Amino acid sequence: MNWGTNMDSNKTEDTALESLFDVARSNQPEPGPDFLARLNADAVAAVPRPVPVKKTREVSIFSRLKTLFAASGLSGAAALGIWIGFVMPDLVAPFSMVTEDTTGITAFMSDADFSVLSE
Amino acid sequence: MDQSTETEAPDAALLVAFANGDPTAGQVLVARLGPRLFAYAARVLGDRAEAEDVVQEAMMKLWKIAPDWRQGDAKVSTWMYRVTANLCTDRLRRRKTRGAVDIDSIAEPEADLQSAVEQMTEKDRADALQGALDALPDRQRQAVVLRHIEGLSNPEIAGIMDIGVEAVESLTARGKRALKAALIGRKDELGYEHG
Numbered sequence: 251m252n253w254g255t256n257m258d259s260n261k262t263e264d265t266a267l268e269s270l271f272d273v274a275r276s277n278q279p280e281p282g283p284d285f286l287a288r289l290n291a292d293a294v295a296a297v298p299r300p301v302p303v304k305k306t307r308e309v310s311i312f313s314r315l316k317t318l319f320a321a322s323g324l325s326g327a328a329a330l331g332i333w334i335g336f337v338m339p340d341l342v343a344p345f346s347m348v349t350e351d352t353t354g355i356t357a358f359m360s361d362a363d364f365s366v367l368s369e
Numbered sequence: 370m371d372q373s374t375e376t377e378a379p380d381a382a383l384l385v386a387f388a389n390g391d392p393t394a395g396q397v398l399v400a401r402l403g404p405r406l407f408a409y410a411a412r413v414l415g416d417r418a419e420a421e422d423v424v425q426e427a428m429m430k431l432w433k434i435a436p437d438w439r440q441g442d443a444k445v446s447t448w449m450y451r452v453t454a455n456l457c458t459d460r461l462r463r464r465k466t467r468g469a470v471d472i473d474s475i476a477e478p479e480a481d482l483q484s485a486v487e488q489m490t491e492k493d494r495a496d497a498l499q500g501a502l503d504a505l506p507d508r509q510r511q512a513v514v515l516r517h518i519e520g521l522s523n524p525e526i527a528g529i530m531d532i533g534v535e536a537v538e539s540l541t542a543r544g545k546r547a548l549k550a551a552l553i554g555r556k557d558e559l560g561y562e563h564g
Binding site: 277278292 | 387390395398400404407412417421424425433495497498520552
């Protein structure tokens with residue numbers, strides 16, 4: 251048969267070639283288990299490790315300043331509260347938990363002088 | 370990502386999981402892509418040892434790019450075929466001239482390929498095809514293997530080989546013609562008796 255000279259011949263040749271491709275598809279070269287194990291080992295070794303976040307100098311200084319501001323703000327507010335309590339006691343009296351009746355306290359602290367609370 | 374989810378997850382999701390420190394995702398990708406790429410490389414190179422080297426190198430490139438992989442850019446498998454194809458091309462270039470078959474230099478065969486193929490055993494057929502593939506020019510061999518053995522579509526092959534779809538069609542058509550010619554040329558070697 252002189253293939254390529256007519257359409258039927260071409261079809262037959264295509265069919266023959268296709269049968270070879272079928273054989274090739276069902277007989278694919280398969281990798282050996284050792285090779286696949288090597289690929290798996292490569293994969294495990296190549297897993298990106300999480301990079302620890304390094305504190306930069308700037309971050310560290312900022313962090314210290316923040317702590318300093320917080321501490322100074324807290325102690326400043328406390329000092330101001332004590333100062334107001336001494337200088338303008340009337341201003342804080344409505345918020346005081348201490349009442350005229352100090353019996354409860356004097357019962358436990360008999361030697362204490364509570365007269366200042368009654369003024 | 371648990372084991373059952375990983376076996377069904379898309380390649381790109383597995384690659385992201387791998388980049389986030391999940392080694393199992395990488396192993397699923399190896400199981401999924403390794404055998405396919407190896408078969409392709411072995412067909413194109415005609416050498417198992419070289420195919421192993423190429424696939425190992427391609428997988429290492431995948432692990433390296435994993436942290437920068439952007440989902441939606443390309444299919445992981447297409448990208449891997451492209452890397453493997455390029456690595457195969459590099460190796461083939463390095464080889465000495467092997468007397469590749471030029472389709473224009475092949476005389477029109479007058480034998481009947483269908484009859485020849487029918488008389489071959491399955492192993493003969495597989496060997497005959499591999500021998501004929503080895504004799505094809507590199508680009509034709511890659512295109513024919515991707516299209517007719519790996520079963521990829523022409524647009525996918527175009528993406529892998531970085532050429533247009535029409536160029537893929539041309540390569541596969543010329544490759545098939547050359548294969549037919551080469552196989553008929555081997556009819557005596559395969560025990561085919563004309564008649």
